[in-house]
Amino acid sequence: MFQYVRVTQRTVSTYCRICEPLCGMIATVEDGRLISLRPDDEHPLSQGYACPKGLAFPEVQHDPDRVLHPLRRVAGGALGEFEQVSWDEALDDIAVRLRALLDTHGGGTVGQFFGNPVGFNITGTLWAGALMTALGTGHQYSVGSQDINSRYVASKLLYGSISQVPFPDLRGTDLLLVLGANPLVSRASGVRAPRVKEHLSAIVAGGGRVVVVDPRRSETAKAFEHVSIEPDGDAFLLASLIQVVAEEGLVDQEAIDRQSVGAETLLAAVAPFTPEATVARTGIDPDVVRSLARDLAAAPRAAVYGRTGTCLGEHATLVSVLIDALALLTGNLDREGGVLLGQAVVPFEETAEKAGRLGYDTRRSRIGGFPDVMDTWPAAIMADEITTPGEGQLRALFVLAGNPVLSSVDGPGLAAALEQLDLMVALDLYVNETNRHADYVLPATTWLEREDVPFAIVASSPWPHVQHTPAVLEPAGEARAEWEVFDEIARRAGISLFLPSWAAAVTRPLRTLARRAGVRVTPWTLVDLLLRTGPHGDRFGLRRGGLSLKRLRAERHGVMLPPARGGRLAEVVRHPHGKVDLAPAQLAAEWDRLRSALEVEADPAYPLRMIGLREMRSQNSWMHNSPTLMKGRNRRHAARIHPEDAAQAGVADGDAVRLTSAVGAIETTALLTDEVRRGTIACPHGWGHAAGWTVANAAGGANTNELASARVEDVEFLAGMARLNGIPVRLESAVGAVG
């Protein structure tokens, strides 16, 4: 006797939220369970493209190691030993302990750290921020100080607008200069372009050039023109390019006069940085530098683009300033085919900034006196903020989708410091190397389990596009949307989770109406308001065809917005003089440091320099538990070493090697390749797992950030950037094979 079971299957259009392209995806769901993810052929930007990470995401969704219930650390148990508890038990205890802390020590002793995935979770971002605002704390830390904060600070100094991320116009430039980025693998960051390889190839097909400056012959460098540079040599190269353009009278004086102030000061600052003077730091033949400078100046349209590699060096903020300065001086800033300035779609960062929030240097940290960058301090000082007694000592920490023990510097020091906290609560998909030190690990949603719209990322694209997605799946197990968890903790702890003042002001009418109607105010109240009042909004019916949440919810593949254009500088610049400041006072000390660095000799104890790299099947520290992504050679962490450097150290391909810096040492596997220039070692970050993941733990590898310094004097001051690019190291053979 057969029994027929009715199976319900549906497909849902959504978009991937692992990285910045936000590729369109079609999810197939059967009886509430995800069956597959495939690229969305009809998506206007990704047009049927998705990378291996996005396609492997069902393995994260269904991962048996995933945290699906609230976990409480077992009292007196081993590190990482948790027991399942109910949501009520967890939330009540967290609220009671938080309340006690607030009453005894004040809200300024509570903090949060948020990781990269938070940038793809608008509701979690808004409500975590609302809780921190309610507490009145300065203790906010993020992955930004290991990633992009130097870019933000450069924008603050240049434009007076911290959330602005200028991007190259990939639609038709004649010369694209790429520094410290490998878009063929990273799929581009700081510019949204899902089919980036095609766009770069189209530049060449149209008679243009793509020149990639990198110490490693990266995948992008192999596909286009490569200029090999010494690790962390970008500041010197950019200064030399500007020096040549100025010396040879190739600057666009009309653009300089129209767009900027401070050009004379800048040109005086670069004067000592001739290509001959910088050759020891760039490793680039002065003739090549001169030729590149002339080509940039002569190109009808040229764009200069730098990303992660340029954001993590010793002079990180200055490098980002020089990238935009070079574009401006050659007449390529704020023009099509050059470098463009973006326009946010859900402009909460801009709105906050205009209201005096999410700014720069509004307060200084206790440790090191670092300026805040969009309300965050450098993650490098977090351990010392926990362990240093005194007023404002960090005593409780919320960690949202973050793993700073692997992603920040001095992971072992931070891990030890976390044990001293009075309360640590994490919301995450996994028990990771950081939150295994927590009192509670609460089950968070995957991006398939929550409604979303993208925010900051969509502004930086030649093809602005915004897409709403419904939650594709019900949260697995007992997972809950992060914003609801923050809402509930606040309620139980008796904290009035008021919105930030800027948000409170703009939402007041709606909140009043909602209260009268008995409707709960959620992050979506705010998102809708920002959408409707934003640059593309419907202005509550005053602008036909404008954006609203209702409209986005009805558009399956999102909405294409008017193409990015030039001529937006006046809207973007917030300096009183209305122009780009090429010589902000904050950079004076940086120029001194750069001039001094011309003379610095390499320390013979650490003769090599380590840089990072992105692998196609890896995403920071959180996707190493996918069996598909960890297949074959991807399963092993390796240091790319030039064969001659390896021979000098007595190292053969596949050997176990030890890398030692002034602050730490790691062991990994040698991968000999002349991809890297002599003197350079390239290692991916985010490895060295030892927590609640089966596949990732088994993969071994090392946490390269243990080689980076957390000492205050080693952290780039202006943006609090950890120095992760160009770390001086020594290479030695290690006994026995790794893995």
Ligand code: SF4
């Ligand atoms: S490039 Fe890959 S990981 Fe990034 S959004 Fe697209 S599919 Fe997702």
